[in-house]
Amino acid sequence: MPRMWWVVGVVVLAAIFSAYLGWTAQRVERLHTRARSAERALDAHLLRRAAAAAVVAEQSETVELYAAARLALDAExxxxxxxxxxxxxxxxxxxxxxxxxxxxxxAVTSRRVVLARQVHTDLVRDALNARRRVFVRLFRLARRYPRPYYFDIVEPSLPDMPAIPVPTPAPPAEGVLPAQAV
Known part of the structure; x- marks a missing residue:
């Protein structure tokens, strides 16, 4: 009878360990998927910023800015x-x-680039941290996913740009209750 408890204990520990490995594998997959999505979003925002910069360069007839915008749009x-x-x-x-x-x-697209870069950096950091865990390396749980890389650029800020006001919603008509109070 005492051997039976050892077998049950080993089976329970094996089940717990396999559940932990499954959870870890899902987390690694989720982090890599989110990092890839953030990379695509950052790329889209960078393209929008370069296109907006090209429009500004054409209007202001700034050749250097237009050349830099075209290089950013066409870069490998x-x-x-x-x-x-x-x-x-x-x-x-x-x-x-x-x-x-x-x-x-x-200005709006530059601010969105800043936010997209922050999200991308955070997700890449989390994915790389997940790849460094002992069980992930030991059981090679991240082998199916390409290693994510940071996108290291200068903080895209514009000089002397006032904050763009965010429109506030109009107050409700008299006699109408706000949605939160209902």
């Missing part, structure tokens, strides 16, 4: 970081009119 994956850094440096050297709608679009 290995050259993308340096092209985006050149575009950021060009954007920081020119004076922009905040009343111009194209400049406002550029």
């Amino acid at each position: 994956p290995g050259e993308r970081e340096s092209a985006e850094n050149d575009l950021t440096r060009q954007l920081q050297t020119i004076s922009l009119d905040p009343a111009d709608p194209a400049v406002r679009t550029l």
Whole structure:
């Protein structure tokens, strides 16, 4: 009878360990999928920023800015970081009119690049941390996923741009209860 408890204990421990491995494998997969999605979103925002910069360059007839925007739009994956850094440096050297709608679009897209880069960096860090765990390395749980890489660019900020106001919702009509109170 005492041997029976050992067998039951070993089976229970094996079940717990396999559940933990399954959970870890799902987490590794989820983190890599999210990092890939964040990379695609960052790429889309960078393309929008480069396109908006090209429009501003055409309007202001700034040849250097237009060239940097075209290089950022046409850059190969290995050259993308340096092209985006050149575009950021060009954007920081020119004076922009905040009343111009194209400049406002550029400012909005630049802010979105900052947010997308932050999300991408956080997810890559989490995926790389998951890859470093002992059981992930031991059982090679991350072998199916390409290693995510940081996208290292200069913080894309524009000089002397006032904050774009966010529209506030209109107050409810008199006699109408707000949705939260219902």
